[in-house]
Amino acid sequence: MSLTIENLQASVDETPILKGLNLEIPAGEVHAIMGPNGSGKSTLSKIIAGHDDYEVTGGKVLLDGVDIAELEVDERSRAGIFLAFQYPAEVPGVSNANFLRAALQARMPEGEEIDAVSFYKDLYAKMDELEMDRKFTSRAVNEGFSGGEKKRNEILQMMMLDPRYCLLDETDSGLDIDALKVVAKGVNSMRSPNRGFLVITHYQRLLDYIKPDVVHVMSDGQIVKTGGADLALELESSGYDFLKTA
Ligand code: ADP
Ligand code: MG
Numbered sequence: 001m002s003l004t005i006e007n008l009q010a011s012v013d014e015t016p017i018l019k020g021l022n023l024e025i026p027a028g029e030v031h032a033i034m035g036p037n038g039s040g041k042s043t044l045s046k047i048i049a050g051h052d053d054y055e056v057t058g059g060k061v062l063l064d065g066v067d068i069a070e071l072e073v074d075e076r077s078r079a080g081i082f083l084a085f086q087y088p089a090e091v092p093g094v095s096n097a098n099f100l101r102a103a104l105q106a107r108m109p110e111g112e113e114i115d116a117v118s119f120y121k122d123l124y125a126k127m128d129e130l131e132m133d134r135k136f137t138s139r140a141v142n143e144g145f146s147g148g149e150k151k152r153n154e155i156l157q158m159m160m161l162d163p164r165y166c167l168l169d170e171t172d173s174g175l176d177i178d179a180l181k182v183v184a185k186g187v188n189s190m191r192s193p194n195r196g197f198l199v200i201t202h203y204q205r206l207l208d209y210i211k212p213d214v215v216h217v218m219s220d221g222q223i224v225k226t227g228g229a230d231l232a233l234e235l236e237s238s239g240y241d242f243l244k245t246a
Contacts, residue, residue: 002024017054028194031197031216033218034235036243039219046083063080077161084168086169091141091143095139100123104161151171151179154168155171159189168197168199180205211229
């Protein structure tokens with residue numbers, strides 16, 4: 001079982017962004033992607049989730065061996081893909097609780113109704129774990145949330161939806177150290193042999209709390225280096241200068 005990217009090529013407005021990217025995330029593993037701004041990290045995560053700004057011009061995204069290219073965003077979500085956005089959208093007029101309830105309802109078999117009591121019990125337990133005030137259940141999704149509150153809310157969604165493959169795009173940016181620890185605790189509580197993670201980050205700091213099995217460096221639309229957790233430490237001290245000479 002794995003999320004596998006094979007020779008993925010993609011463009012936006014005819015400009016190539018991903019240039020033959022290969023990546024395999026077996027279930028049970030946490031992979032981190034680091035790399036300079038503009039190398040295509042967010043593009044990769046959005047293409048896996050099914051964002052329609054991007055034209056896939058070659059290659060495959062395989063979810064447990066099945067090509068998901070033809071699936072719509074919601075179908076990919078129900079198949080087990082989750083993306084925590086670098087810049088989470090605000091959804092005015094839809095309360096956080098109703099949003100999550102609708103998302104979970106959409107996963108249930110036709111004719112079955114979500115149980116409100118157990119839904120709220122589960123929601124409150126997860127909010128407690130993320131140290132989120134109960135008032136966030138009735139507030140509109142992300143509307144007026146601070147940067148850190150939005151990121152915590154992305155993790156709440158992830159914990160409620162129980163996805164098979166979790167993509168986290170710079171979830172650490174905008175978080176102070178205490179919030180970072182809380183978010184990492186949420187992620188770590190979800191680590192499981194049945195679930196894979198792709199954690200995109202600029203900073204080694206996050207990886208002190210979410211220990212990756214594998215670290216990749218992305219540059220100009222490709223994975224250019226892969227190593228263990230210590231590769232992130234190496235990058236922290238020496239930066240990405242090696243990319244220029246490579
Ligand atoms: P990263 O997340 O690694 O910083 P991105 O994936 O956000 O990189 O961006 C890679 C490149 O693709 C950048 O040059 C960016 O300007 C461009 N790009 C990404 N998305 C779009 C878009 N929707 N429209 C135009 N250009 C885009
Ligand atoms: Mg990005």
